[in-house]
Amino acid sequence: MDFLFPLTAGLAATAIVLGGIVEGYGYGLSLGTNWPYTRDIHVLALKGDPEAIHRIVATLIGILSLITMILRPSFVAFVGFGLIIATALLGMATLYVLAGKLPSFLQGLHGIVAYTLFVTYLLASLGITDFQGYISFLINAVTPPHVLYFVIFLGGWTTGARRMVNPIGNVRLPKGTVQWVWAFHGIFTLIFIASLIYLGLWLGLALALLEAAVGLWVYRSINRNPARPGISVGIHQLVSVTIALYLVLNALGYV
Template sequence: MNGLKASEVGFAMILILLGSVVEGFGYGLSLGTRWPYTRNIAVLMLRGDPEATHRLVATLVGLVALALAILSPGITTITGLLLVVITALFGMGTLYVLAGRAPAFVHGTHGLLAYGVFLTYLVGLVYPGVDFWTYFGAMGALHALLLAVFLGGMTTGQRGFGQTIGPFVQPQKASQWTVAAHVGAALLLVATLGWLMPAYPIAFYLAVGQVAVGFLLFHAVNLKPKDPGVIVAFHQSMVLLMSLAIVLQWH
C-alpha cells in the first residue's frame, strides 16, 4: 500500500509538471476541446505532444486512486479518488476556458484540485492514520500556498490562450487585476511562512525566490504569450518543492 501511495504522489507531481509544460510550450489546445481522448492519442504522445501525455498520465493517476480506494478504503483514499474525479472534470473545463467559452475560475479551480490530489496522498503517505481534513485545517501555511495556486491558475485562464497581459502599474483590465491579486497572494505566502519561522525555513526561502521567478514569468508571458517557455515549468516546480517542504518540514 505504501508503494501505491508513493507511486500516486509521484504520478500526481508528474501530472502537475506536465500541465505546466503544456502551458509553457503552447500545447493547451493541441487536441482541441475533445476530451478525454482522441483516436490517435498514444501516437501523439510518442510524437512528443505533452497534452496527450498529460491526459494519459491523468488516467494512470485515476487508476491508482481507484486501486487504493478498493484495497484500503478510508478517509484518505476515498477523498483522493473523489478529488481525482472532480479534477478530471474541471480539466475538461480548462479546455473551454482556453477556447474562451468558460470563466477563468474553472482554470484556477482545476489547479487547486490538482494540488489537493497531490497533498492528500502525500499526507497519507507521510502521516498514516492522520485524518487529512483535520491535518489540512491546522496548516495555515498550506492555506496560503493554495490561495496562490488558485490565483495562479486564474491568471492563466483570465489572460486567455496565447494572449498577452501587458505591462502595467495600475491594473486596467481583468487579467491585470488577476495578476495583482496573485502577486498579493504570493506576498501573503511569504509573510505567512516568515511569521511561522523557524518551522518551515526551506519553504520560506523558496517562496522568496518564487516572487522573483514570478516576475520573470510575467515578462516571458508578455514577450511570448503563446509559448513563454520552460520558466512556466520551473515556476510550478518551485510550488511543488514548497509543498513538500511544508508537509515534510524540511530544515
C-alpha cells in the same frame, strides 16, 4: 501495496508540472476540447506532445486511485478518488475556458483541486489515511498552506483569463481582468512570504523567494511570447510543488 500512495502522489505532482509545460509551449488546445482521449493520443505522446502526456498521466492517476480504493480502502483513499473525479471534470472545463466558452476562474479551481489531490496522496504516503488524521491536518495546518492556495488559485485564474495566448501587459495600474487577477496573485505571494518569515520557516522562505523570482520570469516570458512563454512556466509549477511538499513535511515534523 505500500507503493501505491507515493506513486500516485508522484504522478499527481508530475501532472501539475506537465500542466505548466503545456502552457509554456502552447499545447493547451493541441488535442481540442475532447477529453481525455483521442484515438492516436499514444502516438502524439511518443512525438513529445506534452498535452497528450499530461492526459495519459492523468488517466494513470485515476486507475491507480481506483486500485488503491479497492485494495487499500480508507477515508483518504475515497477522498482521493473523489478528487480525481473533480480534477477530471475541471480539467475538461479548462479546455472550454481556453476556448472562451467558460469563465476563467475555473482554471484556478482546477489548480486548487490538483494540488489538494497531490497533498492528499502525500499525506497517505506518510501514514495519514483516517478521517481524524486527515481533517486534523487540514484544520491545524500552519497559515502558509492556506495562503498558498490563494496564490495557486489566482495563478490558475491568470492563465485562464489570458486563454494561454494573450499577454498580461505592463501592470503598473491594473486594467482588465487579467491584470487585476495577476496583481492579486502578486499580493498574496507577498502575504505568503511574510507569513513564512513570521513563522520562521526559512527553507520555505528561500523556496518562496525562488518561486517569486521565477514568477517574474514567467511574467516577462508571457509578455514577450504570450502563446509560448517557454520552460519558465513548468519551472514555476515545479517550485510550487516543492513548496507544497516542504510545507506538508514541515507540518508533520519531518523537516
